[in-house]
Amino acid sequence: xxxxxxxxxxxxxxxxxxxxxxxxxxxxxxxxxxxxxxxxxxxxxxxxxxxxxxxxxxxxxxxxxxxxxxxxxxxxxxxxxxxxxxxxxxxxxxxxxxxxxxxxxxxxxxxxxxxxx
Amino acid sequence: xxxxxxxxxxxxxxxxxxxxxxxxxxxxxxxxxxxxxxxxxxxxxxxxxxxxxxxxxxxxxxxxxxxxxxxxxxxxxxxxxxxxxxxxxxxxxxxxxxxxxxxxxxxxxxxxxxxxxxxxxxxxxxxxxxxxxxxxxxxxxxxxxxxxxxxxxxxxxxxxxxxxxxxxxxxxxxxxxxxxxxxxxxxxxxxxxxxxxxxxxxxxxxxxxxxxxxxxxxxxxxxxxxxxxxxxxxxxxxxxxxxxxxxxxxxxxxxxxxxxxxxxxxxxxxxxxxxxxxxxxxxxxxxxxxxxxxxxxxxxxxxxxxxxxxxxxxxxxxxxxxxxxxxxxxxxxxxxxxxxxxxxxxxxxxxxxxxxxxxxxxxxxxxxxxxxxxxxxxxxxxxxxxxxxxxxxxxxxxxxxxxxxxxxxxxxxxxxxxxxxxxx
Amino acid sequence: xxxxxxxxxxxxxxxxxxxxxxxxxxxxxxxxxxxxxxxxxxxxxxxxxxxxxxxxxxxxxxxxxxxxxxxxxxxxxxxxxxxxxxxxxxxxxxxxxxxxxxxxxxxxxxxxxxxxxxxxxxxxxxxxxxxxxxxxxxxxxxxxxxxxxxxxxxxxxxxxxxxxxxxxxxxxxxxxxxxxxxxxxxxxxxxxxxxxxxxxxxxxxxxxxxxxxxxxxxxxxxxxxxxxxxxxxxxxxxxxxxxxxxxxxxxxxxxxxxxxxxxxxxxxxxxxxxxxxxxxxxxxxxxxxxxxxxxxxxxxxxxxxxxxxxxxxxxxxxxxxxxxxxxxxxxxxxxxxxxxxxxxxxxxxxxxxxxxxxxxxxxxxxxxxxxxxxxxxxxxxxxxxxxxxxxxxxxxxxxxxxxxxxxxxxxxxxx
Numbered sequence: 001x002x003x004x005x006x007x008x009x010x011x012x013x014x015x016x017x018x019x020x021x022x023x024x025x026x027x028x029x030x031x032x033x034x035x036x037x038x039x040x041x042x043x044x045x046x047x048x049x050x051x052x053x054x055x056x057x058x059x060x061x062x063x064x065x066x067x068x069x070x071x072x073x074x075x076x077x078x079x080x081x082x083x084x085x086x087x088x089x090x091x092x093x094x095x096x097x098x099x100x101x102x103x104x105x106x107x108x109x110x111x112x113x114x115x116x117x
Numbered sequence: 118x119x120x121x122x123x124x125x126x127x128x129x130x131x132x133x134x135x136x137x138x139x140x141x142x143x144x145x146x147x148x149x150x151x152x153x154x155x156x157x158x159x160x161x162x163x164x165x166x167x168x169x170x171x172x173x174x175x176x177x178x179x180x181x182x183x184x185x186x187x188x189x190x191x192x193x194x195x196x197x198x199x200x201x202x203x204x205x206x207x208x209x210x211x212x213x214x215x216x217x218x219x220x221x222x223x224x225x226x227x228x229x230x231x232x233x234x235x236x237x238x239x240x241x242x243x244x245x246x247x248x249x250x251x252x253x254x255x256x257x258x259x260x261x262x263x264x265x266x267x268x269x270x271x272x273x274x275x276x277x278x279x280x281x282x283x284x285x286x287x288x289x290x291x292x293x294x295x296x297x298x299x300x301x302x303x304x305x306x307x308x309x310x311x312x313x314x315x316x317x318x319x320x321x322x323x324x325x326x327x328x329x330x331x332x333x334x335x336x337x338x339x340x341x342x343x344x345x346x347x348x349x350x351x352x353x354x355x356x357x358x359x360x361x362x363x364x365x366x367x368x369x370x371x372x373x374x375x376x377x378x379x380x381x382x383x384x385x386x387x388x389x390x391x392x393x394x395x396x397x398x399x400x401x402x403x404x405x406x407x408x409x410x411x412x413x414x415x416x417x418x419x420x421x422x423x424x425x426x427x428x429x430x431x432x433x434x435x436x437x438x439x440x441x442x443x444x445x446x447x448x449x450x451x452x453x454x455x456x457x458x459x460x461x462x463x464x465x466x467x468x469x470x471x472x473x474x475x476x477x478x479x480x481x482x483x484x485x486x487x488x489x490x491x492x493x494x495x496x497x498x499x500x501x502x503x504x505x506x507x508x509x510x511x512x513x514x515x516x517x518x519x520x521x522x523x524x525x526x527x528x529x530x531x532x533x534x535x536x537x538x539x540x541x
Numbered sequence: 542x543x544x545x546x547x548x549x550x551x552x553x554x555x556x557x558x559x560x561x562x563x564x565x566x567x568x569x570x571x572x573x574x575x576x577x578x579x580x581x582x583x584x585x586x587x588x589x590x591x592x593x594x595x596x597x598x599x600x601x602x603x604x605x606x607x608x609x610x611x612x613x614x615x616x617x618x619x620x621x622x623x624x625x626x627x628x629x630x631x632x633x634x635x636x637x638x639x640x641x642x643x644x645x646x647x648x649x650x651x652x653x654x655x656x657x658x659x660x661x662x663x664x665x666x667x668x669x670x671x672x673x674x675x676x677x678x679x680x681x682x683x684x685x686x687x688x689x690x691x692x693x694x695x696x697x698x699x700x701x702x703x704x705x706x707x708x709x710x711x712x713x714x715x716x717x718x719x720x721x722x723x724x725x726x727x728x729x730x731x732x733x734x735x736x737x738x739x740x741x742x743x744x745x746x747x748x749x750x751x752x753x754x755x756x757x758x759x760x761x762x763x764x765x766x767x768x769x770x771x772x773x774x775x776x777x778x779x780x781x782x783x784x785x786x787x788x789x790x791x792x793x794x795x796x797x798x799x800x801x802x803x804x805x806x807x808x809x810x811x812x813x814x815x816x817x818x819x820x821x822x823x824x825x826x827x828x829x830x831x832x833x834x835x836x837x838x839x840x841x842x843x844x845x846x847x848x849x850x851x852x853x854x855x856x857x858x859x860x861x862x863x864x865x866x867x868x869x870x871x872x873x874x875x876x877x878x879x880x881x882x883x884x885x886x887x888x889x890x891x892x893x894x895x896x897x898x899x900x901x902x903x904x905x906x907x908x909x910x911x912x913x914x915x916x917x918x919x920x921x922x923x924x925x926x927x928x929x930x931x932x933x934x935x936x937x938x939x940x941x942x943x944x945x946x947x948x949x950x951x952x953x954x955x956x
Contacts, residue, residue, distance in 0.1 A: 008390075011342070011376035013369035014207075015335070018180050022328050025543070027318040028179050030214070031847065040266040040851055043253070043290055045365050045380040045401070046392040054708055055688040055753040062366075063391035069688040070753070092751065108180065108332060110340040110374035236840040238833075264845035264910040314844050 001116055003035065003093055003103050005049045005060025009113035012039055012047050016105035016114060023096055023104050034093040035105045035114070049113065051105075054092045060113075121175060121321055121526045122151075122218040126159065127239050131226040131306055136239045141218040146529060151175035153201060153500035154539035156190045159221050160199060166223035167192065169302055171204070171212065171311065174503015175529070178213035178319050178371070180331035181522050182338040183508035185370035187212040188500050189271075193297035194282055200297035201478050201500060204271065206378070206403070208288045209503065210371040211269040214315030222308065231259065231272075231310040236317060244309035248278060251430040252287035253397075259312045272310035273300045274432025280304045283462035285434035291378075291401045292425065292435040294482035296466035300432050327525040330518065339512045340374035342367035344405040346511050347377055347484055351468050353409035359418050360402065363387050368401060375508055378403050383419045400426040405484065406468050407439035413469040414443025423450060427457040436481065440464040478540070479506075486510045497536050546590055548794035554801040555592035559952065564805050565813035567613035567646065569593060572653070573938040574600030576624030576859070577617070579867050580651065580728075582874045584616050585941050586791040591801050594949035595816060598938035601628040609640035613814070614804065617653030618789065619728065621859040625656055626665040634668030644778035646807045647671060648800070651730040654783035655702075660735055663698050671781040672774045677734040678703055678764075686755040692729065693755050695860045704729050705761040708752025710786060712743040712770050714799060722746050725796035730785035733769040742782070742803065743771040773803065780807045820950050823890045831895035832886060836879055838902035843872045845909040852916050856926040863930055868909065871933040875902075875940045885947045894943050901936040905929065 020033030038048045049060035056069045095116075096103050106114045125138040141155075149158040152174035160170045173187040187209030193200035204212060212220075216237030229244040247255050256270040270289055277284040277300035284300035286293055303309075321327035343357040357364075360379055365387040367376035381387065382399035389398070400422055402408055407428075411421035421439075424447070428438045438457065441464045447453050466481045467473040473481055474489045479496040483506045487495070491510075498516055499506030502523065509516065520531045557564050571584050581598075588596050597612070609615055615637065617625065629637070637657075641647050647657065649671075655661050660675020683703040686693040694703040707729070711722040723743070732745070745765040748754075754761055771784045787793075788800040846869035856863045882889065889895060912925040 008366070011367055011369040013371065013373055013376075015180060015372055018372065019328075019332075021318075022180070022324070025318060026324045027320045029316070029318040031316045032318075038851065040848070041392055042266070043397055044392055044395070045368070045382070045399070047366070047368075054751060061391075069690075094751065097750075104332075108335060110335065110338065111376070235844060238837045238840050240837065261914075262910075263841070264906075264913045265848035267848065268844070316843055316847060 001095065002053060002058065003051045003095065003106060003114055004058055004117050005051065005065055006113050006115065007048055007060040007062045007065055009111045010037075010047065010049050010060065011111055011113075012037060013110065015108045015110065016049065019104040019108040023099055024091055032090065034091055036090070052090055052092050121179070121319055122213070124216040124218055124237050127217040127220040127234070129220065129222045129232065129239065129241065130224060131222060131230065131241075131308065132224040134226070134230070134241045136241065143527075146527065150536070150539040151501055151523075151527070151529065152177075152503055153188050153190065153497075154536075156188060156219060157199075157540070159219055160190055163221050163223055169222040169299065169306070169308075170219065171222070172219035173204070173209050173213040174499075174501060175523055175526060176519065177503030178210040179321070179526070180328060180335065180372060181502070181504060181519060182331075182335050182514060183370065183373040183375070183505040184503050185209050185373055186499060186503045186505050189286070189295070189299050191299050191302045193299065194280070194301050195298050199478060200299065200480060202286070202293065202295035202297050202299050202480065203482060204288065205294065205370045205505065206269075206288050206291065207371045208269040208271055208313060211313040211315060213319065213503075214317050215313045216315055216317060222306065225305060226307040229307045229309050231308065231312060233263070233312045235314045247309050249275065251275065252432050253290050253430050255310055256289050259310060263312065263314065265314060267314065269313040270310055271313070272432070273303045273308075274430060276432045277301055277304035278309075281433075281462060283433045283437060283460055285432055287429050287432050290429060291403045292407065292429045294404055294480075296434055296436055296480035296482055298434065321526045322528050323525040327522060330522050330525060334514070334518045334522070335374065338374045338514055340376075342376045344377050344379060344402065344408060346375070347507055348405035348409050351409070351471050351484055351486065353405060353469060354412045356405060356408045356412055359412050360408070360422075363399070363418055363422065365399060370505060373505060373508060375512065377405070377507075381418070381422045383422060400429065404435060404482065406466070406481065407435035409469050410436070410439035410443040414446060416443070416446040417448070420447055420453060424453045424457060427454055431457060433457065433460060434466060436466040437462065437464050440467065443469070483507050483510065494533060494537060497540055498533065501531075501536050501539065545792050545794050546586070550794050550798045551590040554798070554805065555590075557805060559592045561813070563809055565613070565808045565811045566595060566816070567593065567804070567808055568595045568597070568611065568814055569614040569616065570597050570599045570609060570612040572600075572604070572615065572617040572625070573598045573934060574602070574604070574625075575628035576621040576626075576652070577934070578620035578861055578863070579870050579934075580619035580787060580789070581616075582870065582937065583787065583789040583791050584618055585874070585945075587789045587797050587800065589948070590797065592952065594945050594952055595814070596941075596945040598942050601633055604629055604636050605632045608636050609645060610643070612640070612645065613808070613811075614646040614648065615640060616648045616650070617656060619651035619653070619730075619787065621861040622652040622655045623665065624859045625652055626669060630665070631668040637669070638671060638776070641671060641779035641781050642777035644811070646779060646804065647781040648804070649781075649783045650787050650789055651728060651785065654785055655731050657781060657783060658731065658733065671776060672772050672783050673740070674733045674736040674769065674772055674783070676702065676731040677768060678705070678732040684756070687757065689753050689755055691855065691862050705756035705764050706748060706752050706754055709749045710745055710752065710765065711747035711749060712786065712796075712799075713746035714743045715741050723795045723799055724749060725786040725788055725793050726790050727752075727786040730787070731783075732765060732785060733772060733783070736769045736772050737774075740772045740774050741769045742773050743799070744768060745770045771799075816949065820888060822887045824887045825891055827891040828886050828889065828895065831891050831899050832879075832883055834899040835895065835902055838899065838906050839872055839875050839879065841906040842902060842909055843869055843876060845906060845913060846872055849909065849913055849916075852913070854916055854922060856923055856930075858927055858930070863926065868929065868933060871937045872905075874937055878940070878944050881944065881947065885951060888947055888950060889943065898936065898940055898943070901932065901939070905932055905936060908932065
């Protein structure tokens, strides 16, 4: 079971990041979550959602979601956008099990862009 | 105070280029109220120095629904009276996270400058190389200089630099809803841009209580895509259907369930989802009013959006500009650029076919979807709490729950009448 | 991190070390020289939590000369073991052994553990031989990993050192009364074999969901469970301890407590040093602007570092893979401690201590921005990254040296 992304449902509100950061730190920030809204290409409106686990990243890219093993990205070399993101420093998603609640990013998303499978 | 606000009030003295920090604490909040209410107190305190006051609401940057709002407060060149314009998208939240609760910008700089606010550090930087550039070039340049694409850039274009009464600041590349020409005030101050970035955290006084309440409100908060929900109540036409052939995606402001911002692509197919070599494929339509004017004026969607892009680049108020362009639809890009360049600024902001309220502090960025007194209260609550007043009105969300959040956020008890009292 | 730092487990050790009682207050050297990666920062966090502020950050040259006689403890953490061994050389190895035999305490974690195990006996490791033990995680041809290929293995002689699991594991401490399992991260450290039974302080006892399984989980479990993770050996007057996992990791207070207990046991009954703090006021009109400049540049660097974390790149330095996230790790180490510098500004020498930091962090920001531009334009970034990470390591060591000096001088101020 893991958190997956329906990329085109996402509207970029970042509530998932806030919920996840609250889960880890009991505070609101946009730097410490296991789920990351990729929004660094604003003029192109290229936006995705990435979920980090211990072994891989779920890349919710707008052109199609994919799971990518950590390390595979470095092997592939340069690439743009949400498809190329090793977020190794952040804590891996634990489905909010450490807090004894259901995954909060899934609960809080207003558009159902995140789901459990 | 630590809860919910990030730091002190920054005082920027543009003539000297110096900055100082003044405490922003619980006392300030309790005496004046949070958000725009505190901003008004600061404005009055520094009124002789012709200030621009910039800040965020109590709940901005949290999981309260639509908690994206910051504000810019200053004397509007259109009225000679204090007026407030919004900081939306991610700029309001980034202001909160920048490490300063409020900022007072006093006087005029001798040469072009921009402000760089980052994690409690305020730098006044030379903007000579940016002066004369449009807001897109400016935003790109500032982000490249800071090495981070997520820096929020509130900037003026040539319109603001010449203190045109049509001027409006842009938020990154997009229209801001500044209908008070505060972009012109920035230009008079030689303040080219304000760049914001913060890697901090916001604490609530009762974190689990705040989070759970916010989540409850979000679960009940209406969500939608598109601009119709905002425009329909005013008979503004079917904006969403008009834009649909060129719509790429819908975007929300920070923490907002409503994705009314509409990204359209006309320099590549809107169905292209991957990041391609086309660097500027289109634009983000951030307001229903400007779209409504151009739709009602017979413009085709693509040309209307190109016109809005040109206005956003130049730092022109999209609402007033669109109103002036409405009666003269154009087909070619060259004609559009010329038309935008020739705007006179004679038109007032407003909505097609709707009489404008006598707004005073607040402008017609917020649509008159309800009676004037309700509209006024929605603005007051929105700017004090940091919740988008457009979302408050269009969603019908109960404000009682938001006031409940204020208590768990900062131990402050508020209701509609106390908020209204902050403005009397 | 804040929650971990505030864990009440540290209170007991802080009291013990600061009370001036039978447990002496050690002067500690943290190795930050060639081959050390970033995890030595975690030792700084650990010692701070324990109230141990007599800490210096030293490179290989200082190990060799003037040597370690001025210290009571030496810790070597994670990194490129080959590089550490080569740069310390035989002279460094002799210095470390002599230091321990004379009564010193050696703690080696991850690379620092491989370094001194007797069974790690190829060049350049042969001069280093403090603890009997070999590494079991070596094979001529390890099976292909399920994931994290870039972290899975490194060459060793004709074969490979490999890592079947990367992340959180559970240890069972083997001494004193039985206690609960201790969770701790294993990031490439040794699985130890051929150890003397009475030298085994903890064994690997289980796996958790918070790890990446480069081998299938069951096979990783079979390989690991029951094997030695932490060893301690007495050498004449001193003590050598090696740990495969990072007992010093800042998110694991129970593991930190285990490390603290081992250190406290060594320090019990040993003569303490006389610490002569000098609390002379050194600030002048330059102090505040320099502190502000440091804050400015660390902030700028963090922001660029955050942006770099989204870049699809990693850099190989020696046998170690560095990811962009490490840039911000170094900067966060300073960022969190800046307010304390402001509080104690009067005790800081502006020109000797603050100026190098201010110019150093400005340089870091400059290189970071240049690095980002190179990556975005598709140019090779290896040289820039090497320069940046080396600068950050040296700068962070300098910053922490200042910080710990101030903490030492003011350690009783709140009493």
